[in-house]
Amino acid sequence: MTIIRSSWGLSWVTGAVAAVTLSTGALAAEPIYTGGEAGSYFGSFGPLAVEVLRKEFFEYEVRTSAGSGENIQQVLRNPRAIGMTQTDVLAYQASQNPTISEQITIIRNDVANECLYAVTTESNAERLGNWGSVTGYARRLRFAMGSEASGSAQTFKLLQSFDENLAQASKVEYMGSTDDAIDAVINGAADIAFFVQFPDPSNARFERLNDAKMVFVPVINRTILRQRFADGERAYVPLEIKVTSAGLLNWQGVEKIVTACTPLAYITGKPDLVTAGSDARLDHEEMIEVLRAAPLGDLQPRAGWFQSMLDDLVEVSEQGLEKALQAVDDAAQSVAQ
Incomplete structure (x- = not known):
């Protein structure tokens, strides 16, 4: 499998949302926007990101959405949120709205294609x-x-x-x-x-x-x-x-x-959009580093369909x-x- 690890995260890059709580601190949890309940972002990839972050005492929850386009918009509204999106969709929206590149960081995009x-x-x-x-x-x-x-x-x-x-x-x-x-x-x-x-x-x-x-x-x-x-x-x-x-x-x-x-890209807001010197800013910066440092296998589904897909x-x-x-x-x- 060809894997892309992008350096974009260092420089760049709608509808009611139903929340599905995967953490104990529902009120304090930050969102990870995925897609529909039947989709792989929501059911397979999102929960693994929640698990990786919870081990470092970050509280995140998976939320449904209309898909990649909405996830980008949600991160623009809330820079502490995480969104899952196709890399090409992010590129398209950035070409239509250049300010997106000033507001969004790609955490990583080497997990799956x-x-x-x-x-x-x-x-x-x-x-x-x-x-x-x-x-x-x-x-x-x-x-x-x-x-x-x-x-x-x-x-x-x-x-x-x-x-x-x-x-x-x-x-x-x-x-x-x-x-x-x-x-x-x-x-x-x-x-x-x-x-x-x-x-x-x-x-x-x-x-x-x-x-x-x-x-x-x-x-x-x-x-x-x-x-x-x-x-x-x-x-x-x-x-x-x-x-x-x-x-x-x-x-x-x-x-x-x-x-x-x-x-598949994991995106969030640029840290400088969060108040400098605040705990929220420190947490945001550390969250990015935690996800970037996580072993690839920790973010890839263990289900048979995914492993079989990699083999094929x-x-x-x-x-x-x-x-x-x-x-x-x-x-x-x-x-x-």
């Missing part, structure tokens, strides 16, 4: 075989994804911001959830469902996609991989990931794809990556003609 997926129907497989074809036809395609506040929607907007072909996509529908977006493609109401997720092929969503004989379209091209933010760090890394579990491949689809992935991730060879990127280039050129 989330990957970019696009799916379409089997009947579209030949015409939409890779991201070059998708961007080439973008103006006419119907895209579906989760809510506009979701990390997936924010990622899509970032991709549009540097891809002039994808920027022409005007038939973009934001839906209640990623599963709703997938349903729209299955039912013929959309051509492409786009989402960002941990590459866990045992997840029920992947089982459903395979049962519906959906085609996975790798979301990768040279422009995506060239994206750099703050101190030259990459926003995306190419990984070979599984899209089906053993025994689930019941048609002529693929077992693995090479797609772009973005790190493969760093793409230079030759394999070039072959995939050339196919994308050829497809984009073919559509343009």
Whole structure:
């Protein structure tokens, strides 16, 4: 697995929120904003951060949210809060609001990667075989994804911001959830469902996609991989990931794809936003150091799905990556003609 440890934390970087208390001092606890109750941020990663901090007598609690976009906004409102976000979503919001880089610190972003997926129907497989074809036809395609506040929607907007072909996509529908977006493609109401997720092929969503004989379209091209933010760090890394579990491949689809992935970032407010000389300021600075110093394994889920996911991730060879990127280039050129 390719891991990114960023130096951004040294220099940079909406809705009612239901609290789920994981600490004994509920009134004194600071929040860790995650995502929905069914999501991995809330159920798997957030509690581990709470556990690491509690060992050093810090009181934090996991709270639900609408996802990466809201988590960034919550940290902007409360600099002592912790937020979990896709690194590319943070980069996108910072590009839209430069003051974000002055207010937010990335504590670390080496714990896990989330990957970019696009799916379409089997009947579209030949015409939409890779991201070059998708961007080439973008103006006419119907895209579906989760809510506009979701990390997936924010990622899509970032991709549009540097891809002039994808920027022409005007038939973009934001839906209640990623599963709703997938349903729209299955039912013929959309051509492409786009989402960002941990590459866990045992997840029920992947089982459903395979049962519906959906085609996975790798979301990768040279422009995506060239994206750099703050101190030259990459926003995306190419990984070979599984899209089906053993025994689930019941048609002529693929077992693995090479797609772009973005790190999960743990963010908080810059210490100088907390009153100088106060206990709160000292605690905030020490909290950052505690999380940065924590062994990687203490922040990674011990569950079988996560460990299996790590085992399945493969760093793409230079030759394999070039072959995939050339196919994308050829497809984009073919559509343009």
